[in-house]
Amino acid sequence: MLPLGVPSSLQYYDPHPVVVRHANGAQMIDVDGNEYVDYNMGFGAVFAGHVNPIVRAAVEKQLDSGTLYVTPAEITAEVAELLAQRFQLPMWRFTNSGTEATMDAIRVARGATGRDKIVKVEGGYHGHHDAVMVSMKPPVDKAGPADNPIPVPSTAGVAKSAIADTIVIPYNDAEALERALAAHDVAAFIVEPVMENVGICMPQLGYLEAVRRITREHGTMLIFDEVKTGITAGWGGATGLFGVVPDLVCLAKSIGGGLPLGAFGGTHECMNHISNGRVVHMGTYNGNPLVMAAAVAVLSQVCTPEVTAATVARNSTLIAECDSIIARASLPAHTVQVGAKGCITWAENPIRNYRDYKETDFDIAFAQWIHGVNRGILLPPGLDEQWLISVMHTEEQALRYASVFGEFVDELIA
Numbered sequence: 001m002l003p004l005g006v007p008s009s010l011q012y013y014d015p016h017p018v019v020v021r022h023a024n025g026a027q028m029i030d031v032d033g034n035e036y037v038d039y040n041m042g043f044g045a046v047f048a049g050h051v052n053p054i055v056r057a058a059v060e061k062q063l064d065s066g067t068l069y070v071t072p073a074e075i076t077a078e079v080a081e082l083l084a085q086r087f088q089l090p091m092w093r094f095t096n097s098g099t100e101a102t103m104d105a106i107r108v109a110r111g112a113t114g115r116d117k118i119v120k121v122e123g124g125y126h127g128h129h130d131a132v133m134v135s136m137k138p139p140v141d142k143a144g145p146a147d148n149p150i151p152v153p154s155t156a157g158v159a160k161s162a163i164a165d166t167i168v169i170p171y172n173d174a175e176a177l178e179r180a181l182a183a184h185d186v187a188a189f190i191v192e193p194v195m196e197n198v199g200i201c202m203p204q205l206g207y208l209e210a211v212r213r214i215t216r217e218h219g220t221m222l223i224f225d226e227v228k229t230g231i232t233a234g235w236g237g238a239t240g241l242f243g244v245v246p247d248l249v250c251l252a253k254s255i256g257g258g259l260p261l262g263a264f265g266g267t268h269e270c271m272n273h274i275s276n277g278r279v280v281h282m283g284t285y286n287g288n289p290l291v292m293a294a295a296v297a298v299l300s301q302v303c304t305p306e307v308t309a310a311t312v313a314r315n316s317t318l319i320a321e322c323d324s325i326i327a328r329a330s331l332p333a334h335t336v337q338v339g340a341k342g343c344i345t346w347a348e349n350p351i352r353n354y355r356d357y358k359e360t361d362f363d364i365a366f367a368q369w370i371h372g373v374n375r376g377i378l379l380p381p382g383l384d385e386q387w388l389i390s391v392m393h394t395e396e397q398a399l400r401y402a403s404v405f406g407e408f409v410d411e412l413i414a
């Protein structure tokens with residue numbers, strides 16, 4: 001019926017996926033009646049909380065007026081304006097997923113520059129289209145030297161031409177970027193401002209500024225993939241948090257309140273190529289009013305600056321509790337926080353890139369994850385992700401993670 005029994009390969013994980021029947025706020029209930037505090041929150045898509053009442057009311061109201069017009073609705077411009085305020089870029093288009101957002105942003109960059117090649121970082125995930133399904137999580141023994149990685153296809157079925165056009169560099173290595181752009185034939189550097197599929201990997205001081213300067217000097221478009229960071233990193237995204245504005249930003253997940261929404265925004269220089277018809281951007285469901293209604297609710301009523309700050313503060317409390325548990329047991333682990341997201345990385349020192357991540361202790365990370373699942377703590381499957389505290393997690397729900405983590409550590413050191 002379903003290959004691997006799931007609708008997306010991301011939902012397949014060992015020992016078996018949790019099959020869910022109900023979600024509300026920060027709570028989930030599986031088909032066996034087990035209750036969880038959800039810290040996955042749709043890989044960060046449900047920052048507003050499951051079935052946030054304000055989002056629900058907005059969607060219900062829009063249902064009375066239709067779900068799809070395929071001709072513009074007033075509400076579309078409202079969402080574009082709300083995103084422009086937050087992400088400091090003036091022009092926006094909508095998609096239905098993060099994959100489409102990065103695919104279309106890359107096309108805009110190629111159209112704007114007349115160049116074919118792109119650069120991405122090793123280990124980075126930007127969706128499942130060919131250009132970026134390269135060196136997503138390559139086996140290290142096939143990936144070449146750490147400072148000059150070989151592009152490795154991430155799935156069968158990626159065209160060889162896509163591999164040939166994608167240059168792979170380490171994250172947090174501005175010199176590698178400079179080398180990759182030296183021939184002035186690269187359309188775009190696509191990068192998450194904070195890598196959020198290896199736990200959380202922070203940009204080192206000055207890295208994003210260097211990336212901005214180098215791409216500009218080489219006529220390469222800088223694309224920030226903020227599908228994961230987005231409005232969970234702070235009101236203005238990672239773009240606002242670090243004060244570095246790219247040429248194009250890709251969004252999805254958290255802006256849609258749990259409904260399928262992606263978006264990409266850009267400078268006039270980039271987006272004029274859509275306005276003048278050189279770059280064609282299409283999609284039947286783009287900007288459908290149902291999802292736009294959810295986005296207006298999320299962006300203007302639910303995830304306000306005040307609520308976002310309070311949620312980040314709640315996450316900081318959780319982080320502090322985890323820090324003290326780690327310190328008490330002198331564990332070779334540390335926490336990382338970006339806005340409302342956090343993780344525990346099982347390594348002494350902060351990771352700088354994918355290769356550092358591969359050196360972390362996966363066995364203990366898996367043991368912690370499954371220990372949590374068995375005690376009602378639902379973290380993202382696999383060990384690549386981070387928790388998200390949504391605006392609907394109560395203090396008690398947010399801190400439940402720390403108390404179960406404390407139990408795990410007690411058992412570990414007993």
Ligand SMILES: Cc1ncc(COP(=O)(O)O)c(C=O)c1O
Binds near residue numbers: 043096097127192228
């Ligand atoms: C950084 C990043 N970009 C793009 C995508 C693709 O988004 P979607 O799953 O909505 O296609 C993801 C998905 O996890 C992501 O983490």
